[in-house]
Amino acid sequence: xxxxxxxxxxxxxxxxxxxxxxxxxxxxxxxxxxxxxxxxxxxxxxxxxxxxxxxxxxxxxxxxxxxxxxxxxxxxxxxxxxxxxxxxxxxxxxxxxxxxxxxxxxxxxxxxxxxxxxxxxxxxxxxxxxxxxxxxxxxxxxxxxxxxxxxxxxxxxxxxxxxxxxxxxxxxxxxxxxxxxxxxxxxxxxxxxxxxxxxxxxxxxxxxxxxxxxxxxxxxxxxxxxxxxxxxxxxxxxxxxxxx
Numbered sequence: 658x659x660x661x662x663x664x665x666x667x668x669x670x671x672x673x674x675x676x677x678x679x680x681x682x683x684x685x686x687x688x689x690x691x692x693x694x695x696x697x698x699x700x701x702x703x704x705x706x707x708x709x710x711x712x713x714x715x716x717x718x719x720x721x722x723x724x725x726x727x728x729x730x731x732x733x734x735x736x737x738x739x740x741x742x743x744x745x746x747x748x749x750x751x752x753x754x755x756x757x758x759x760x761x762x763x764x765x766x767x768x769x770x771x772x773x774x775x776x777x778x779x780x781x782x783x784x785x786x787x788x789x790x791x792x793x794x795x796x797x798x799x800x801x802x803x804x805x806x807x808x809x810x811x812x813x814x815x816x817x818x819x820x821x822x823x824x825x826x827x828x829x830x831x832x833x834x835x836x837x838x839x840x841x842x843x844x845x846x847x848x849x850x851x852x853x854x855x856x857x858x859x860x861x862x863x864x865x866x867x868x869x870x871x872x873x874x875x876x877x878x879x880x881x882x883x884x885x886x887x888x889x890x891x892x893x894x895x896x897x898x899x900x901x
Contacts, residue, residue, distance in 0.1 A: 706883050710748070719815055720748035721883035722892070723853070729879070730894050732811050732851040733757055736767025740801055740809045740845060742792050742838050743816030744773030747782050753813075754784035772804055793837055798844035805845075812842035813853040817890075828857045828889075835893070836865055843872060843901070850898040858889045869895045 706718035715721075727733045733756035741750050750773045754760060757769025760783065771785040774797075779787045786804065790797060802808060816838065817831055835854045842852045852873065856862060862878075869876045874897030884890055 715748050715751055716746040717748040718883065720752050722815070722881045723749045723752050723813065725881035725883055726853060726879060726892055726894060727752070727756060730851070730877075730896065732853070732894075732896065734769075735763060736769050737810040738770045738805055738807070738847075739772065739811045739813065740805070741771065741773040741785075742812065742814040742841065743775055744787065745775040745777050745779050747773065747779055747785070747787070749773075749813060749815055750782055750785040750787070753811075754782070759784035770805060772801065772809075774801070792841050798841055801845055808847040809842075809845050809850060810847055811851045811853070812838070812846055813851075814838045815855050817855060817857075824889075831855070831857045832862060832865055836868065839865070839868060839895075842898075846898045846900075848898060848900050852893075852895040852898070854893055855890055856893055858891055862893075865893070869893065872899055872901075873897050874899065 706721050710716070710718045710720060723733075733739065733753055735756075735758040737757040739753045739757055741753065744750050750771050753769075753771045755762075757771060758766045759769050759771045761768045773779070773782075773785055773787045774790040774792055775787070776789070776791055778789050781787065788804065790800065792801075814835070816834055835856050838854050839852060842850075846852065852869070856865065856878075866876060866878075873895035876893065876895045878891050878893055880891045884892075
């Protein structure tokens with residue numbers, strides 16, 4: 658249908674949107690559903706990244722966060738060996754598979770490896786090898802190196818600790834989780850490697866930043882466009898790993 662500059666069709670019908678219904682999906686509270694869960698569901702139904710993920714076949718909106726981070730820092734390159742910690746449901750692995758050419762779809766480019774680990778069992782994903790593993794177990798780093806057949810070029814994590822409902826407690830929990838992921842990365846990363854992890858802003862990041870700056874040549878903190886504006890999450894990207 659062709660619109661005129663006034664927002665009317667040739668028949669004179671107004672299509673400018675003035676007076677039209679609000680197209681946002683509204684969710685009514687139901688018995689057994691809390692107000693917070695109702696708000697979460699309404700936000701999900703109206704989130705453009707959720708809709709886009711479904712349309713493009715990604716397992717979750719989080720896929721766009723790693724896409725945006727990689728667009729800026731270019732760490733998911735053909736031939737790279739990638740470890741995704743807490744990888745369920747697999748959106749970050751999906752992005753990594755394409756970017757590192759794990760399926761060999763890019764002719765003439767090196768073929769990479771994507772290895773995902775999580776506490777829960779996951780649906781198989783073409784191009785990625787997924788394991789049910791606690792990355793904080795004593796022998797987890799050795800096991801991952803054995804699966805990879807060597808060291809990794811990238812260790813990435815979109816993990817978050819279970820919410821307690823207390824903002825400061827949740828902040829401390831995710832910082833501790835991120836520090837554990839960083840120490841794991843120290844054990845499995847190749848020289849020059851990259852570490853990417855989600856954190857929550859809240860004032861306790863100083864020690865984490867200090868830790869990473871001791872082992873990487875550059876440390877940056879980014880909030881990608883797909884990260885919700887009302888969320889305190891951000892991502893730390895540490896590049897140029899220096900082995901001890």
